[in-house]
Amino acid sequence: MDRSNTGKLRVGIVSANWGATAHLPAWRLLGDVEVTAICTSRKESAEAAAKQFAVDRPFWDFEAMCADPNIDVIDAGTNPILREKMVTAALNAGKHVVNQLPFTASLESAERLVALQREKGVVGAAACSVVGLPHLALMKEMIDEGSIGEVYQVHCSWQMSFFLKIFPGFPYTWFGKSGLGVSVTRNQGSHMLHALLQVFGPIESVVGRMETQAKTWDLPSGETMAVETDDTSHALLRFASGAMGTLTTSWTAADSPGFHIDAFGSKGRLRLDALAYPSVASAKLYAAKSDFAIAPSGHEVPVPERLRRVDGRIVEADPNDGTGGQRVSLARLFEGFSRAVRDGGEPPASFARSLEVQRTVEALYASHRRKAWVDLTPGADLG
Incomplete structure (x- = not known):
């Protein structure tokens, strides 16, 4: 080319x-x-x-x-x-x-x-901005280095209020229509799964439950729209490493408490927190060592400059960029994509990883239908 x-x-x-x-x-x-x-x-x-x-x-x-x-x-x-x-x-x-x-x-x-x-x-990649988040990269480095020892538990939650009230000019009411491949599990859930697979490795089995809790949306036009996609999703995850996990997400959660990943290991804990949408503007990473205590004792871990650079320079979050601070995370993701085009290799959030995420999403829906654990090994029935 x-x-x-x-x-x-x-x-x-x-x-x-x-x-x-x-x-x-x-x-x-x-x-x-x-x-x-x-x-x-x-x-x-x-x-x-x-x-x-x-x-x-x-x-x-x-x-x-x-x-x-x-x-x-x-x-x-x-x-x-x-x-x-x-x-x-x-x-x-x-x-x-x-x-x-x-x-x-x-x-x-x-x-x-x-x-x-x-x-x-x-080269193919998915535009998963969470994977480009510097704090997630640091979390992965610390876990790979053994900072918290063997990982026992992983809990991920993303709660937003996108669809509690539909405002004039809001362009995404089609998210409530079936047959278009969207839902809170497929949208926010896919972003969360990309992040979890990036840091904690393969998932071998799941249990999922999805609900449409806001059955209708009141549109600015005065019309009422019946909602045909799930807006709340809960899952249990079993990682190939042996760690147990949970995933909970909703886009009708009052107060938009945001995103977190909490990892508990044999030697300590890491928690990535982000109010609203996870970005360099909202995210913080906390670490704590294993100790008997009644109250948490974690401290914030600063992200090193090398993980905050885009094209060799530090780019600060712009509160007025219209992306909730995602510009930097997306740029880091695109930089990895560009490097893969130029030098070869797999980019972050690659097509191969996206297929792994898609299989996990389909397994969650299969579990919802069967009311049972669903296996993700190659060749498993996800129908």
Whole structure:
């Protein structure tokens, strides 16, 4: 694949919503990347987005964008059903791909995309900003170094109030529609599973329970919308290491208490906390040594500069960047992706890891249907 005259990786973004407001500024933190194109479904909106975000080339046909020889990477937004078509077209055109989460709408779709990515010999990753979080990287380093000894328990929770009240102009009411591959388990759950697999390794079996607790949404138009997707999910996890875990998530949780991962080991404890959305602006990592005590004694662990760098420099969180501080985490993720394109190897949140996450999500739904533990070993029945 030819590069531009500057030698930079040329990125085309599909989406004028999250792709433009969050991914675009993250890509622009990397000196070896240039975002050269943006695509929406209509000529008028594509041209308007290109002008608004100072992108040279508007597209309103994703197939034309994927076929363009002057684009190296497709960063695909929109819902999982449409994204599968976009990612397939991009891979068939020999493009490297950044896919959103949920990765796909089904395990079969995920297997098809991963097989095609491997066949074409290109790099693929999911845009999981939590994996790019410096605090998560430090947590993994400390666990790998034996800081808390053998890991016994892992608890992960993400509680947000996104859908307790629908505000005018909110663009994601389609998250309540079935058949599009979205739900709190598939969306927030996928991000959480990427983080857990990154730090604690494979999961071998699960129990899951999903509910739709807010049965209807009151829309600003005065209409009432029936909700067809789960908004609350609880799971038990058994890691291949022997550790036991829990995963709980909701997007109808009052007060949006945020995200945490709590790990208990034979020698101590690590807790990653983030009010609201996990980012460099909200996250903190706490550590404690094993000791008999009635009250917790953890202290905050500062993140070293080397883990806060993007393209060789420290980038501070911008409270006005419209991403909840995710720009830095996404940029670190994209930097790893760019490195994999340039030097080879697997990027963070790779397609292979995304397939592992998809299998775990499908196992959770299978468990919900069966009311039983579900095994995740290769060839296990997830129907």
